[in-house]
Amino acid sequence: MTYSYYPGCTLSTKGKALDACGRSAAAALGVEMRELDEWQCCGAVYPQAEDEIATKLSAVRALNAAKVRGEKLMTLCSACHHVLKRVNDDMRNSEYIRTRANNYLKLDAPYAGETEVVHYLEVLRDDVGFDAVKKAVRNPLKGRKIAAYYGCLLLRPASVLNFDDPENPTILEDLIRALGAEAVVYGQRNECCGGYMAMEKPEFAAKRAEAVLDSAMQEGAEVIVTACPLCMYNLKKHIGDRKVEVKYFTEVLAEALGEGAGA
Amino acid sequence: MSQQHLNAEEIIRISGVDPKKCMKCGKCSATCPAYDEMEYHPHQFVSMVRKGRIEELMASQSVYLCLSCFACIERCPRNVEPAKLIEAVRLAVVRQQGMSHMKPGDVPGKWDPDLPQQAIVTAMRKYNK
Ligand code: SF4
Ligand code: SF4
Numbered sequence: 001m002t003y004s005y006y007p008g009c010t011l012s013t014k015g016k017a018l019d020a021c022g023r024s025a026a027a028a029l030g031v032e033m034r035e036l037d038e039w040q041c042c043g044a045v046y047p048q049a050e051d052e053i054a055t056k057l058s059a060v061r062a063l064n065a066a067k068v069r070g071e072k073l074m075t076l077c078s079a080c081h082h083v084l085k086r087v088n089d090d091m092r093n094s095e096y097i098r099t100r101a102n103n104y105l106k107l108d109a110p111y112a113g114e115t116e117v118v119h120y121l122e123v124l125r126d127d128v129g130f131d132a133v134k135k136a137v138r139n140p141l142k143g144r145k146i147a148a149y150y151g152c153l154l155l156r157p158a159s160v161l162n163f164d165d166p167e168n169p170t171i172l173e174d175l176i177r178a179l180g181a182e183a184v185v186y187g188q189r190n191e192c193c194g195g196y197m198a199m200e201k202p203e204f205a206a207k208r209a210e211a212v213l214d215s216a217m218q219e220g221a222e223v224i225v226t227a228c229p230l231c232m233y234n235l236k237k238h239i240g241d242r243k244v245e246v247k248y249f250t251e252v253l254a255e256a257l258g259e260g261a262g263a
Numbered sequence: 264m265s266q267q268h269l270n271a272e273e274i275i276r277i278s279g280v281d282p283k284k285c286m287k288c289g290k291c292s293a294t295c296p297a298y299d300e301m302e303y304h305p306h307q308f309v310s311m312v313r314k315g316r317i318e319e320l321m322a323s324q325s326v327y328l329c330l331s332c333f334a335c336i337e338r339c340p341r342n343v344e345p346a347k348l349i350e351a352v353r354l355a356v357v358r359q360q361g362m363s364h365m366k367p368g369d370v371p372g373k374w375d376p377d378l379p380q381q382a383i384v385t386a387m388r389k390y391n392k
Contacts, residue, residue: 008381009380009381009384010379010380010381013379013380014377014378014379014380015379015381041380041384043384043388044380044381044384044385044388045331045384045385045388045389047388048278048331048346048347048350048351049277049278049279049347049350049351049354050276050277050278050279051276051277052354055388077381079381079385152330152331152332152333152334155337156332156333156334156336156337157333157336157337158337166337167337191296191332191334192296192330192332192334194330195330195331195332195385196330196331196382196385196386196389197328197330198375198378198382199365199373199378199382199383199385199386200327200328200365200386200390201300201328204297204300204328208296208330229379229381230379230381230382230385232379233377233378233379233382236377237375237377
């Protein structure tokens with residue numbers, strides 16, 4: 001199984017553990033992640049306005065590069081996934097955006113959303129299969145209580161992300177169980193962590209992050225896992241003296257597979 | 264403020280939202296994690312744009328407090344997409360000359376060595392033009 005891979009800025013810097021554990025776990029599962037030769041920052045946020053074209057071009061370049069290779073485009077960071085998936089949807093369904101973006105880019109052949117964007121978790125669920133993941137576990141996480149934190153960007157809007165049930169997702173819990181751990185389900189798992197309010201109004205971000213942490217802990221979480229470096233930042237920043245760890249899902253995956261730093 | 268005020272039609276055009284679809288159920292505001300921080304709530308953006316009350320919205324801090332969590336978009340029974348209206352009103356403000364809400368010079372003051380690039384890029388994309 002071979003995929004083009006878009007790591008994004010944060011995974012090359014502050015979010016290295018998400019990337020490094022993701023790569024070693026994928027290798028153990030027979031998934032080849034071929035990083036795009038040249039990629040630019042996706043912009044980190046999906047520009048919602050209909051007349052925003054220039055801000056979508058770097059995403060279109062990445063999507064087109066995967067098309068040229070004839071591979072699915074795999075993402076790992078929730079924010080990059082959100083941007084690439086939604087811009088791809090625009091390129092498929094909005095003639096206004098497609099025409100203008102292609103007029104700017106002047107690619108060898110116009111891009112019209114041909115690439116399939118898949119998140120790492122979707123590859124595990126749909127292509128590898130959680131049964132195969134379970135079989136590859138060398139170090140089952142027995143007795144560990146792990147809470148999945150989905151946040152916003154993987155799930156919503158479900159009409160475009162088409163990732164999981166936006167109100168009752170199961171993909172991360174299914175993975176946690178495949179790794180031999182107990183999945184902790186709690187109310188705030190698909191509500192916002194405070195996001196970029198970390199920059200604008202940190203005390204507001206703190207309230208959101210604390211609501212998520214407390215909700216997970218009330219249900220007995222010992223570890224909270226995320227796929228987003230900004231969720232990671234907000235949750236860790238406001239952990240206070242709570243007895244809970246926040247990790248990337250790839251860290252617990254690599255640990256269970258006997259790969260990477262956690263082994 | 265610049266002379267060239269954007270009218271409601273322009274906001275509706277940029278956002279792609281049709282506020283007339285709203286049935287005033289309030290679900291968007293009920294589910295909004297920024298509700299307590301906001302002066303005008305998501306359902307009010309919808310009704311005020313419909314009534315053409317754009318300048319009040321443009322002058323409010325509320326435009327900077329939407330988390331883009333998309334809960335209002337997912338949970339609106341009428342597919343109105345209130346967050347897109349908030350984004351369009353914010354763009355109407357920050358696209359004006361000299362009206363960026365966050366400037367590159369502001370970043371060092373907000374710097375924290377643990378902050379991911381993603382946070383800085385996001386804030387600049389949202390607040391600066
Ligand atoms: S997207 Fe913005 S307005 Fe909508 S629920 Fe989230 S914070 Fe509230
Ligand atoms: S949830 Fe939708 S229909 Fe209900 S008040 Fe909000 S915008 Fe209107």
